[in-house]
Amino acid sequence: MNPLEQEIAAEIARRGPMSFARFMALALYHPRWGYYSRGAGIGRDFHTSPEIHPLFGALIARQVAECWELLDRPATMDVVELGGGNGGLAASLLRELKQEWPACAAAVCYRIVERSAALRARQRQRLRGLPVSWGGVPRVVQGLVLSNEFFDALPVHLVIVRQGQLREQYVDWTGEEFRFVEGPPSTRRLAAYFQRVGVQPVEDIPLEVNLAATTVIKQIGRALHRGWVITIDYGAPAALRYDPQRFRGVLTCYAGGSWNYEPLRRVGEQDITAHIDFTALSRWGREVGLQPVGLLTQREFLRNLGLDAYLHALSERPLDLASWEWNREAMVQLAAPGGLGRFLVFGQAAGGASVLLMGFSGSQRAPLLRERARLRIPLLGGTDALPTEEG
Numbered sequence: 282m283n284p285l286e287q288e289i290a291a292e293i294a295r296r297g298p299m300s301f302a303r304f305m306a307l308a309l310y311h312p313r314w315g316y317y318s319r320g321a322g323i324g325r326d327f328h329t330s331p332e333i334h335p336l337f338g339a340l341i342a343r344q345v346a347e348c349w350e351l352l353d354r355p356a357t358m359d360v361v362e363l364g365g366g367n368g369g370l371a372a373s374l375l376r377e378l379k380q381e382w383p384a385c386a387a388a389v390c391y392r393i394v395e396r397s398a399a400l401r402a403r404q405r406q407r408l409r410g411l412p413v414s415w416g417g418v419p420r421v422v423q424g425l426v427l428s429n430e431f432f433d434a435l436p437v438h439l440v441i442v443r444q445g446q447l448r449e450q451y452v453d454w455t456g457e458e459f460r461f462v463e464g465p466p467s468t469r470r471l472a473a474y475f476q477r478v479g480v481q482p483v484e485d486i487p488l489e490v491n492l493a494a495t496t497v498i499k500q501i502g503r504a505l506h507r508g509w510v511i512t513i514d515y516g517a518p519a520a521l522r523y524d525p526q527r528f529r530g531v532l533t534c535y536a537g538g539s540w541n542y543e544p545l546r547r548v549g550e551q552d553i554t555a556h557i558d559f560t561a562l563s564r565w566g567r568e569v570g571l572q573p574v575g576l577l578t579q580r581e582f583l584r585n586l587g588l589d590a591y592l593h594a595l596s597e598r599p600l601d602l603a604s605w606e607w608n609r610e611a612m613v614q615l616a617a618p619g620g621l622g623r624f625l626v627f628g629q630a631a632g633g634a635s636v637l638l639m640g641f642s643g644s645q646r647a648p649l650l651r652e653r654a655r656l657r658i659p660l661l662g663g664t665d666a667l668p669t670e671e672g
């Protein structure tokens with residue numbers, strides 16, 4: 282047993298079985314042994330879009346530039362990134378802005394909201410020299426709140442319906458291993474959740490409920506006075522997300538480059554992640570003034586922002602064959618239909634901000650985004666790369 286497993290077993294011995302949300306919070310974010318608190322993971326156990334190719338951040342920079350223009354080029358504009366991971370999105374986005382839209386770059390106040398101290402340290406090292414601050418969600422945000430694979434890393438409750446009754450799955454310790462036991466729901470919010478998203482949960486199949494996501498989206502909606510929320514993650518609208526016949530997406534764990542469905546094993550040594558219910562983000566967001574502006578696949582979103590033009594321009598760059606292949610493969614991977622390309626991108630607007638964004642509509646209305654004669658293509662292994670020596 283590792284020290285985290287011992288600590289969780291001791292807590293269960295003292296207080297009885299714990300909700301899976303508590304278990305997952307400890308497994309991922311225990312201050313000393315949690316998977317993310319130790320800084321483990323991204324780039325080793327699993328790969329995220331910003332770390333696959335800096336073009337991901339560069340394309341989102343175009344969206345940021347358009348937002349700045351749509352807000353009438355304010356002197357300052359917030360960009361708040363939730364869950365910065367290794368800092369790849371901030372690095373590529375800010376470098377692209379600085380190169381291509383320096384006036385917008387000068388206006389952007391980039392803030393990373395990151396729970397893990399180890400990851401904050403990594404971000405600080407990678408983003409040295411770039412204008413970034415760290416802290417919580419500011420009380421007032423005018424601009425953009427961005428996230429990639431943030432909501433899927435929030436602790437979820439597990440519920441199951443037995444003979445028409447909603448039950449919760451708790452984690453117990455047998456003396457030898459952790460196992461699930463069932464009991465009444467720990468909070469009324471669980472039953473209310475399904476009513477709210479308009480889904481009758483099926484019987485006898487464990488379902489994840491991300492109450493934390495509803496709390497976070499409300500916090501963001503209250504803070505965002507004018508601007509947009511752009512959430513990139515895997516999942517589906519509730520009707521699909523909670524239909525096991527149509528949607529195959531169970532709690533998944535990542536360790537050492539492979540995945541498994543054993544969240545109670547290797548505690549603190551593997552990522553645990555759940556698919557997002559985008560209907561919940563929409564419903565709870567509406568409560569605090571967030572208006573949905575679009576839900577597209579990542580493939581569609583990146584293509585709307587010009588992915589194909591970059592792929593085309595890459596062919597015209599005088600690269601050696603190996604670099605060309607390496608970059609092209611990674612760029613294509615960002616939009617691969619069976620892979621990252623099927624992630625969803627959800628947009629919400631607040632405070633009367635335009636509901637027509639380039640990423641969702643494909644139309645370039647902002648003059649500043651008009652095609653340049655020559656696209657600057659960020660390349661793998663460039664200044665955006667994660668340093669190999671960790672500080």
Ligand SMILES: C[S@@+](CC[C@H](N)C(=O)[O-])C[C@H]1O[C@@H](n2cnc3c(N)ncnc32)[C@H](O)[C@@H]1O
Binds near residue numbers: 365
């Ligand atoms: C799956 S990783 C994604 C990282 C990064 N966005 C990427 O795409 O590579 C989830 C990130 O969210 C952070 N995180 C999770 N819960 C958080 C919270 N409540 N507040 C801030 N950061 C959080 C984790 O520490 C981690 O950096």
